[in-house]
Amino acid sequence: MTSMFPPRRLLAVAAALALFGGQVPAGQAAPAARSAPDPADQSCPLGSFHCAPRPLNYAMCRPNALLEFYDPALSQDSSQRATAPANVTAQHVDSSDQSVYHLSGDVLLQRADQQLQADTLDYNDTTTDYDARGNVRYQEAGQLLAASHLSGNTNASRGVADDVRYQMLQSRGNGVARQGQMLDAERTRYSMATYSTCDVGHHVWEFRAKSISIDKASGVGVARDATMRIGKVPFLYLPYFTFPTDDRRKSGFLYPTLGNTSRAGFQISTPYYLNLAPNYDATLDPRYYSRRGPLLAGEFRYLVPGSGGQLNVEYVPDDRGKSDGLADTTGKSRYLVNFSDRTALWDGWRFTGTYNHVSDASYLYDYGNAMSQKPVYNLRSGAAISGGGKWWDASFGATTYENTNPFATDSSLPYRQLPYALFSAEVPLTRWLQTGVDTSAVIFRKPGYVEGQREDLYPYLSADFGSAAWFVRPRLAWRYTAYQLEDGYQDYGRSGRLTGTATSPFTEQSPTRSLPIVSLDSGLMFDRSTSLFGTHYTQTLEPRLYYLYVPYRDQGNLPLFDTNLMSFDYWQLFSTNQFSGADRQMDANNVTAALTTRLLDNDGVERLSASIGQIRYLSRQRVLGTDWTGSAYVAQLDLQVNDHWRVNSSWQWSPNSRAVEAATFGLQRRLGDAGIVNLAYHYRRGRLEQYSASAVYPLSDKWRLFGAWAFAPAIETNYELPRGTVDAMLGVEYDSCCVTLRLVGRNYVNQSYYGTKPIPGTNTNQRDNAVMFEIVFKGLGSTGGQIDPLLRRDILGYQ
Structure with a gap:
């Protein structure tokens, strides 16, 4: 027998009785419990240095791990509930009482995406009381619910369900509860409840709580007397904890981090998050290190109109360990402060500031995370006001540095810039002609070294002629650099360090340098269709000529504030200066000839790129101190035959030394969807030789091995670089439907970490070890994600 009830009632409350219930957007696709993302669609392109994290993989879950009454034909559109009629079928319907309906025998009620089944159902249309008994089953777009008994009142949004089984179709959460109570439209309470994201009936892990309360208005759940279990074994007891039921932030404990390092010993971190307001929050992170004692860390973030920033503080009341560096820190209090701010000032202008400070140079060495952080040689602090317009940019500020290398003195720090001013502009004059200027004014400070100020003015005029087949780009510039050295400049040696001898190269207090810089860049681009191994390509041939003229100026009396000779590579063939900074400008009367060819497939993807070039010196290079007739030949090759293989290499051969000056080679091979080899x-x-290998190797759908190894043979060098194995990392990952386990160990050399000569009295040759364990409960969280940064850094293409 079929009947119809008013659409506003009857099924309005059933959805709220699921443990973590909620509606899904209209037209939502099939539930997540029955599907998993295709890992192949998430693969990172070969050669990428930064790969986006893959979504949680539920491929190991059973494809039909649903409560047995799930109806795939039911509508997934929840937006029609308010207007859709409620259709009812039952074997028997008694409506002798005009306001009370008694239904029995395979009762089925449907409205839009909602469906309720029971053996019997009583419904009072006047009071909106309802009572469903016997094999109660409820389904909607976002969840499933089964119970032995379901009763309540629709108008009061109140109800009770006994012997509950539930399943969330989008978040994968499922479990059981002895009883569920709907207190009102926003609050529910469950007794003797469980929760897990594993397959129904196959819980690798789950929470069991004496009571769980859900407040939809605040998005907060509260569990009391809760135990987390792995299999049947309880391993974590929480008398009280809160958790989010939606995407809103909330206060509560974050998952702990466990690890071990050579310098700090076993460590545990138990952070607590404070959701103070919508626009600011904080995290307190008490830690304990077995070799060093307790540490309290804190983070505060804020976002106000026009401004945002972050403050991080770490404090060690009493360090019980020893440091390998120059300073003795045993028994002392130690700390770290990091602060950053970015504030909009007025139209087009902003303030940016950073303040970084540690109690001593060994702090990051002793307390830094050896799994996820790169070495930090110094901390930079600064403040700047910057702005810009359509054709110009300007900034004014100051920069200081603090030494964080425990094996080096402050003499290793860069010069402080107190203050600096930068201005650059580029103004188009016509469609093909533009003019511009780059300027800087800086005061350089460094105790024990020559100090002073420098102004660098670099105006230019450039043109760009060409089409898709050719280009000609002339450029005329003038560079003027002026110094004002501090008194006593005569007492500093060639390195800029105080010597007190008469060998100082600084003969003027206000030296200057002025010279023109002229360049002409030109090239042609040819293309043709070709075929290789049965595949059609477009091949290009791109010859390029570059001429550079810079007259010689004697710069021996100029200090070196922020300038270094850069490593020579392919792009240096077309550079106006091989020095960074403004203290040195190379002279040049050079012609560069280069040739590039490419293979493009029918989709426009570059499958091969090969280039070779050389600089021919028409006159002797006096600033660089060479009398060669030509630079090294520089070649580079990038080859990607398909989406699984990639080769890249570069090579420099000098006709002057008749030797290979530099070479690199890289091979990358993708293994299926989850593995990669580098x-x-x-x-x-004379400086470096190193072999390295890294891989993520899938043993099966559930197991992956990953590792990285770097080896340096002995070579003649001016630096005491490490020999043999420099860095070794090995780890294993186990992935299942609802949990992922990772264990990683790392062994590395301190001296490689800092790259400095050994200092007497320091232990720079000691090898360090670090071990980290991470467990990810899918759909719930992880222990902190400390392993991923290491794997991303050491394994190219890791996801």
Whole structure:
């Protein structure tokens, strides 16, 4: 027998009785419990240095792990509930009482995406009381619910369900409860309840709580007397904890981090998050290190109109360990402060500031995370006001540095810039002609070294002629650099350090340098259709000529504030200066000839790129101190035959030394959808030679191995670089339907970490070890994600 009830009633409350219930957007696709993302669609392109994290993979879950009454034909559109009629079928309907309906025998009620089934159902249309008994089953777009008994009042949004089984179709949460109570439209309470994101009936982990309360208005759940279990074994007891039921932030404990390092020993971190307001929050992170004692860390973030920033503080009341560096820190209090702010001032202008400070140079060495952080040689602090317009940019500020290398003195720090001013502009004059200027004014400070101020003015005029087949780009510039050195400049040696001898190169207090810089860049681009191994390509041939003229100026009396000679590579063939900074400008009367060819497939993807070039010196290079007729030949090759193989290499061969000056080689091979192998070689004559390998190797759908290894053979060098194995990392990952486990160990050399000569009295040759364990409960969180940064850094293409 079929009947129809008013659409505003009857099924309005059933959805709220699921443990973590909620509606889904209209037209939502099939539930997540029955599907999983295709890992192949998430693969990172070969050669990418930064790969986006993959979404949680539920491929190991059973494809039909749903409560047995799930009806896939039911509508997924929840937006029609308010207007859709409620259709009722039952074997028997008694409506002798005009306001009370008694239904029995395979009762089925449907409205839009909602469906309720029971053996019997009583419904009072006047009071809106309802009572469903016997094999009660409820389904909607976002969840499933089964109970032995369901009763309540629709108008009061109140109800009770006994012997509950539930399943969330979008978030994968499922579990059971002895009883569920709907207190009102926003609040529910469950007794003797469980929760897990594992397959129904196959819980690898779950929470069991004496009571769980849900407040939809605040998005907060509260569990009391709760135990987390792995299998049947309880391993974590929480008398009281809160958790989010939606995407809103809330206060509560974050998941702990466990690890071990050579310098700090076993460590545990138990952070607590404070959701203070919608626009600011904080995190307190008490930690304990077995070799060093307790540490309290804190983070505060704020976002106000026009401004945002972050403050991080770490404090050690009493360090019980020892440091390998120059300073003795045993028994002392130690700390770290990091602060950053960005504030909009007025139209087009902003303030940016950073303040970084540690109690001593060994702090980051002793307390830094050896799994996820790169070495930090110094901390930079600064403040600047910057702005810009359509054709110009300007900034004014100051920068200081603090030494964080425990094996080096403050003499290793860069010069402080107190203050600096920068201005640059580029103004188009016509469609093909533009003019511009780059300027800077800086005061450089460094105790024990020559100090002073420098102004650098660099105006230019450039043009750009060409089409898709050719280009000609002339450029005329003038560079004027002026110094004002502090008194006593005669007492500093060539390195800029105080010597007190008469060998100082600084013969003027206000030296200057002025010279023109003229360049002409030109090239042609040819293309043709070709075929290789049965595949059609477009091949290009791109010859390029570059001429550079810079007259010689004697710069021996100029200090070196922020300038270094850069490593020579392919792009230096077309550079106006091989020095960074403004203290040195190379002279040049050079012609660069280069040739590039590419292979593009029918989709426009570059499958091959090969280039070779050399600089021919028409006159002797006096600033660089060479009398060669030509630079090293520089070649580079990038080859990606398909989406699984990639090779890249570069090579420099000098006709002057008749030797290879530098070489790199990299091979990348993707293994299925979850694995990758990298092989690399780096060489620079007299300075560096290193072999490295890294891989993520899938043993099965559930197991993956990952590792990285770097090896340096002995070579003649001016630096005491490490020999043998420099860095080794090995780890294993187990992935299942609802949990992922990772264990990683790392062994590395301190001296490689800092790259400095050994200092007497320091232990720079000691090897360090670090071990980290991470467990990810899918759909719930992880222990802190400390392993991913290491794997991303050491394994190219890791996801």
